[in-house]
Amino acid sequence: MTIAEELRSRNFMLCIALGISHLLHINILFIFGLLCLLSGLTLIFVEIPLLLRICPTSPTFDNFIRRFTTNYMRAAIYGAMSLIQWLSIIKDPTSLIAAAVVLLLAAVCYLIAGMKGQGFVGSKTLGGQGVAQMIV
Template sequence: MGCVDEVKSMNFALYGQWLGIASIILLIALGIVGFIGHVVFSIVGWVIAVILIFVEIPLCFKFCPTSPKFDTFIAYFENCWFRAIMYLVFAVVMFLSNLMGASPLIACAVCLLLAAISYGAAAAMGQAFASSR
């Protein structure tokens, strides 16, 4: 299935995965940009990005040695409901960074929220979890 076919599929789990990958990029890049103003939230953003890398990019399991306990933990997120909740929690954490003053991390929070909405829509519509190729 090509990129155009995935867009036409109306599978919200795929949209959630794309938004999750965009969130990873934003969390890393804007964490660097906002490091001076918001050290704590930048570091929290990097930690969230690392977690999302393992959740969204299964190829990382082949390169990074992980324990069976960690693999079992990540397997819980093969469900769209769990992913929606996880992304919503991460979005709330990033929205809290905006309470401390204007922060570039608000873009991360919005992207995480959109990913949560996409995974929530997929779960509500009964769509099975799908991974982009």
């Protein structure tokens, strides 16, 4: 896979797109759109460890992102982000449900992998084994 294909195949692109589209709302959906956008931006750093090396970020942010190196921790962050998007249904059912479903599926997959004892496998293109070990 090329870098462009890797970037298109990730959950954060859906969150970013839906987050931007919901920034045009004048009600509480604006907040959920903003949270979806922030979730997508956070997931970029979680899923692409190489970015922590090349982007100027604060040590606090780096330490926060480094917590999510195991399947259980990734399941937790995906689950929390999914829950936030499910709460958007309170106001009005919108396309943010798609982000909630996809994030929930990712959380379940990470949880199953953790319960089966499978180790996390990162992408070699976007900073897999060698780069991820240097960062952690």
